[in-house]
Amino acid sequence: MALELMQLAAGPARAVQVFKSGNLTQQIARWLPPVKLVAFRRISPCCRQVVSDLLASDEALRNEVQAALQEVLHQKDNRVWVGIRVRNHSADAGSFAVDRRHITLANPSSSTASSTSFVFNRVFDHRANQMDVWSSIQAPLMRCVLRREHACLFAYGQTGSGKTYTMFGDPASPSESGLAFRVTDSLKQLLQSATCVEDRPSLEFSFLEVYNERVHDLLANSKVCVLAGEREELAPGSTYHAAKLGDEHVIVRGLTRRTCGVHDITEKISEWLLEGAAARIVGRTAFNPRSSRSHAVATIHVCWQPDPGTSAKGRETRLHIVDLAGSERSGQYAIDGEQLREGAHINLSLSTLGRVVGALARGQGEHVPYRDSSLTWLLSDAITGCHARAFMIATVQPEHAAETLSTLRYAQAYSSLQSDLSTKIPRLRAQVRSLLCQADMAQREVDTLCSLINDNARIGKMNQWSRETLKSRVVQIRRHGEELFRLHPYLKWTDVHDTKAKLAQIGLVEEVCAVPPVREAGSANDGRRIHFRESSANVCACVRVVFTGKHGHQSTRLWFPEDVLEDVSPPAQLQELLRESEKADAALQQKVAQLKTAQKAFASQMQQWTS
Incomplete structure (x- = not known):
């Protein structure tokens, strides 16, 4: 390990100089880039002490390490991370192709050979072990903790597909321990390396199950607890504001919360996880002789120290570890009436979770039904919170094609919150x-x-106001406008012009040009001369105006010099x-x-x- 770190930091030439030093660990730490010191101090207690001494004596290096940490913290993570884990299956389980992020399977409901493809953040085939799954989510999950964001890590899938194994595994074998136990190990290392002793948070742990929509405390002989909403109390005289989504924190009244420190988090929480898992309700199903019949929710409460100089309470970050009950069709696979009732409550929770996700993804301002189920209300701060991340492991058993397709479609809907x-x-x-x-x-x-x-307009006044006419230029004939026609080379005053002027009728401008088209012989007299005169004086523009017909009469179009017309403004309202x-x-x-x-x-x- 030491030789690899030296080669990474300095190359062969510098490695020779490092070996000449008496304190090899200290020299390695000095040659490493600042961003690598964070990982180096997690190797052993000796490395941690060397890095701490080095940072204490070098303020510039300490600032560089802090800047490197901030850069890592500000890496943009998706709101949700969705991975698929495929359980070991027989070779004749049908068409089932797995790639790193793609999964393709034949459509069991179709008589044709058509297939359905899905894309997720990661797809783990049957050869993947517990470490492969954990290494894919460890970094973003730990970044959530450092950002003090709520997080929810949960497993979803049909019974017998490996949900509980993925979450809890076999604690007796380090290589097969589940994600819940690996979370505690990483959390201990993270908090020990990223915080000073006096600034380290306190940790609390709770473990419950949701069975038939009732909450049971798994650390207190499965006693029944009650969910309740809690909001920040407004100070007297403060301005009232309507509650928004995320303002409410859901608490479980009477739920046991056990306390431990950072130094013993692995031992204590592992012990409590085993205690709670042993108290869960299980039953035999068509797919699994020992199936979890409840939703288990283990929560690690990271209670941060308050900011110096403030009297406010320190913020609490909640990390939920959830093992959902099986998602199979209860009506089709239930063994007895009790299991049918269990399946109905399980499906209620899972369908409500789907509707919550759908409402959030649509973002149409519709009601988010997280109170329709005890599970979704309990996890509302992790599912619907503004500062929260969700990590979903969907487990599938390819030998049950219909259930596998249903699970993949559910996971695909959840991954719609990726961006x-x-x-x-x-x-x-x-x-x-x-x-x-x-x-x-x-x-x-x-x-x-x-x-x-228009209905109340007087005779002669404009009675054709509309959105179209309002956007047009509306005009009427000026008084004594006939005089401006006398010397005009292209236009002449007619009886129709005289009638419109006397009635003070209002028209719409249709065309403006310098010289109007020549009027053909035999056409209606609209004010244009048949033979244009020559004129050396500047002639104003010619305007064609349409006067809308009334009582079934056709509209009239007349030509006017620009100076004869004056604009008419619509009513102020x-x-x-x-x-x-x-x-x-x-x-x-x-x-x-x-x-x-x-x-x-x-x-x-x-x-x-x-x-």
């Missing part, structure tokens, strides 16, 4: 729908007011509603653009993730 965009996109969609309703309502208000104004409608349309377009950008980014992430 923050998976929850951001549904929220954007909900916002787009909300803005669409607001824009539609604003348009209806404009239409309603337009109809009211109508202008205000139009501005509100345009503002709502602009907000809608902006949100639609954000949604398209997020969808494009998410598609790119998924393509990169599945490649």
Whole structure:
């Protein structure tokens, strides 16, 4: 080990210099890069002491190590991590292909040879051991603890597929110990190396099971406990704010919480895990002669020391280790009536967990039903909390193809929370729908007011206000406008012009040009001359105006010099509603653009993730 570390840090030339030193361990520590010191001090107590002495004497190196640790802590982790573990199966279990992250199996419900493929963070075949599974989640899980985030590590799958073995294993054999025991070992090393003795947190442990929707304390002879919500009490005179998701902390009244220190966490919690596991309710099923019939939840409470100079309580980080009951179809595989009732409660918890995940993934502002089940309410701070991570190990037994496919689909739904965009996109969609309703309502208000104004308009006044006409230029003929026609080379005053002027009718501008098209002989007299005159003076623009017909009459189109017309503004109230409608349309377009950008980014992430 020492030679490998020297080669990693300095290469062959420096290794010769290190061997000349009297204190080999100290010299190795001096030559290592700062980021490697964190791993080096976990090798042995001697290495830990050497690194501590080195950091105490070198402030610059201590700052470099802290910076390296912060960089590791700020590595971005997905909200959820989903892995699949395949139990050993016979060779004739059907088409079942496993790659590092991909898994493909034949569709048991299809008569054709079609297959279904899934992609997860990691897929472990039957040759993978407990260490292979743990090494994949150890780093992100420990980063959660250092960030003081809640975490939930749970196993899901049909009974007999290896859930309990994955979580607890065989404690008597170090190579086969489960994830729960490996968590305590890593947590002990992490807290001893990353914190000073006086700053080390205190640790508490609780172990319960959820059986038939009732909570039982596995460390107190399976006594029944009650779930309750707890919120921070507001100080007198403080401003009230509505409770949001994550403000409530769920507690189990009467639950035993045993205390231990960092130095004896492995021995104590291992002992308590074995005590609680022995008290779990088990039963014989169609798949497993000794199947767990309850959801077991072991929780390690890391109680951090309060910040210096403050009277506030230290923050508590909860690490849940959950072994879910089997997910098989109770109605199809139940042996007796009692097991059928157990299966119904098990499926209630698992289906509620699925609905909670679905509601979070859609992000539509809908109700998250975590109180519909004791399990999801208990784990709400880990499943729905803003500062939480979930690690799911889904175990499958390929010999039961239908149950395997159901488990993989459940795991795939849960992995939809991989990216923050998976929850951001549904929220954007909900916002787009909300803005669409607001824009539609604003348009209806404009239409309603337009109809009211049009119905009450006096003779000659504009009575064709609409969203289209409001966006057009509305004009009327000025007084004595006939005089501006006399010397115009292209246009002339007609009787129709005179009628519109006397009635003070209002029209819409359809076209503006410097020279109007020549009017053909025999066509309706719309103010254009058949033969244009020549003029050396500057001529104003020519405008074609349409006057909407009434009482079944056709609309009239007339040409005017620009100077003859004056603009007509819509009523003030109508202008205000139009501005509100345009503002709502602009907000809608902006949100639609954000949604398209997020969808494009998410598609790119998924393509990169599945490649």
